[in-house]
Amino acid sequence: MRTCNPGAFSRITSSGKWCDYKQCSAGTSNVFTQTGCSGAVTAGAAFTFTVSGDVLTASKSFYNGLVGSLEQSDPTDLIKWANGADWYRNHTA
Numbered sequence: 001m002r003t004c005n006p007g008a009f010s011r012i013t014s015s016g017k018w019c020d021y022k023q024c025s026a027g028t029s030n031v032f033t034q035t036g037c038s039g040a041v042t043a044g045a046a047f048t049f050t051v052s053g054d055v056l057t058a059s060k061s062f063y064n065g066l067v068g069s070l071e072q073s074d075p076t077d078l079i080k081w082a083n084g085a086d087w088y089r090n091h092t093a
Contacts, residue, residue: 014039014049014056014070014079018087022076030087 017029030044040048047062054070056079068079068087079087 014051016089018044018079018089020085020087022088022090024088024090 014032014034017024017031019025019029028044030041032041033039034049034051037052038048038050040046041062045062048059049062050057056068056070058066058068063083066081066083068081071078071080075091077089077091079089081087
């Protein structure tokens with residue numbers, strides 16, 4: 001089991017609206033909430049997750065525990081999932 005190390009996910013937190021394309025809309029976004037080293041997606045895809053550094057690990061209910069890495073950028077952050085999918089969060093969304 002990994003030791004809690006929120007790293008990049010803690011500095012900016014994964015909280016917010018994430019979409020699988022750069023222009024999010026309220027009806028199609030995945031809403032993340034994060035406190036410390038864990039969180040949940042409560043709208044869109046529904047799963048819990050943990051973070052360590054800039055790595056997010058989804059619960060087994062989401063693609064059997066899919067792993068993603070956070071890439072911070074301006075004006076859009078990116079989660080690069082291990083299955084090749086990208087999710088975007090616009091800083092103004």
